[in-house]
Amino acid sequence: MKAGNSKPRRAMVIGAGIGGLCTAIALRNEGWQVTLYERSPGIPQVGAGIVLAANAMKALSKLGAADQVQAQGAPIGKAEIRTWDGKLLVDLPTTQQAIKYGTSSYIIHRVTLQSILLDVLGATADVQFNKKLVGWTQDQDRVTATFEDGCTGIGELLIGADGIRSKVKRQFPESSPLRYSGFTALRGISVFEDQRYPLDIGGGFEAWGYGKRFGFTHLGNGRIYWFAAINSSEGIPHPAAERKQLALSTFCGWYQPIESVIAAAEEDSILSHDIYDCSPIGRWTEGRVALLGDAAHPMLPNLGQGGAQAMEDALVLAQCLQSVDTDIPAALQQYEQRRLARATKVVRQSRLMAKVVQTEIPAAIFVRNRLLRMIPPSMHVKRFDWLVGYEV
Template identity: 40%
Template structure:
């Protein structure tokens, strides 16, 4: 089939690679004029690493991803609340990497395979009939294919045309992210850590080449602080986490103000369907979830081989797309629900409940999350 993929993020690139490897004729359309570095890190859990290995990136992953064997949670003073040994659950570590590095690895694989990637192509809509689908772009271009895949993120225009605007849910907190280049003594090697306070938390994710990715979340009304300058953002984040345990302060200080990225955090309510006719959704366009389990990118990567396999089934296209939905929807919905629960737990904004929350986390959280991770990391997709 001739397949049009709208969106050149990790989801679109992964599904393009999976489909190309099964012999499909794939073209990727990306609205940006260039695919450039975004100041964010990713936690790639073993469930997604297995898929990337299947896509031929097995040798690249260790070069771009820092292995992490433990996932920890601490109080703002540094006391340990929870520690999960990933290797004991999955048999291998997760990998911590810069989003741009993973995106670059997927791009390189596609370019080596001569898969067309069209930049500056903002899709403005599509039409379809029983024989084909037609995509239109803002610059007057158009393209025809047998299948169109919407991989254009949480605010997907493809999804909006298919099903209207979904219930995009504000989680109640905003986030900041950044990359710092710091001394090795500040980098907790082999550990992905979070620190939980009252209505705020911060995570530290070590990357290769002496870089530390961090993210912070703060319970606040939607849109608050949106108009701040980079310097004001840095000052606010440093103020929110002043006095917290090492190495939080030096990592924030080492981050250039221009690299403080602010975003309100959203997810979407589960969709009834992901496809209609010759159009289907993948990644955040289909199942955007909050980042609390570090599974948003992983679930997008998992979509790729399942869709490719279903399209090879020999069934007609609508039947193949329904099979893809039926295999993926229960899993992504469960991960999204769990991720939302963790967000609610971690962002407790009441000082009295904070103490109770910490007692419960220390007593029950490790066992409960380990059980959920065992299902997620050991089950097939």
């Protein structure tokens, strides 16, 4: 508890994913007593890689987790964009970026990141599993959350960090339906080596084709995280036993090592998800209740900013709630005002990027590739300075 605070206040956080854990750490650091409620029976042990750009690493530094991420993740030392058959379009100046922003970008397994955040939160953290939210009510002084098992939680603040299908958000007056992106994603992890992409450098490449693309990057410990984004109708099932063959057939003849790294993946480890976002909403708060991360601003993964924006949310939220005497509804409105425009811009830019990278129109692909070759390396850094150069 911070000096000068006479009595800690109680906060409830719904969802123990990356956003929820970061929120619990940030609020705890400001003297709040926090209870995390997670619908799953434990921290999920499946997942894929997550990219942490400079803005995410700076947020993790403030949360006390950056050193562990650097030790257990892999730096992105190479970041290429290629055509489907391997012609180089862009060799991003990762060293220049690291110097400019004071840190490299990293990639880490999502489960590892969650374990690190739990470790930072500490063994005494109040994390309750198998807690499926039914709904919430509030009055002038407190919020009450009700769960499927009949239990209730009471606090002066409730944060919905429960993802793109947020139960907390359903009671907000303004909502927005899920919007299918037009593509589905396959994600896998393979033990694999390629001399062109050495482990000590890290990183890798993306290859862009006609309505599909493939990403390859080091995850550490000799592992490669790879993803495939494939234009597709919504809701087509891809059973686990068929996903590897789907990836192999989709990317047959593409730039090597794509087929080889897919072939090296364990069949039952490949994940498949349709990708969604929502049109931005203009209100994230309702009295003593606020939304955070994907619950507030679900975005497509094309800029690699979903986790980073949740981390930024958590830090700003805690800053707005620093004082024990804070008017909580007013503080939450301040949080919304400080975060809304930036997060909305990231949502829209991610959607725009999807149109660029997933297009199937030959003329558009020709123009896109030609422009990418013409842009100097320093301009590639400058284009995203507003995004990855940001610090809360």
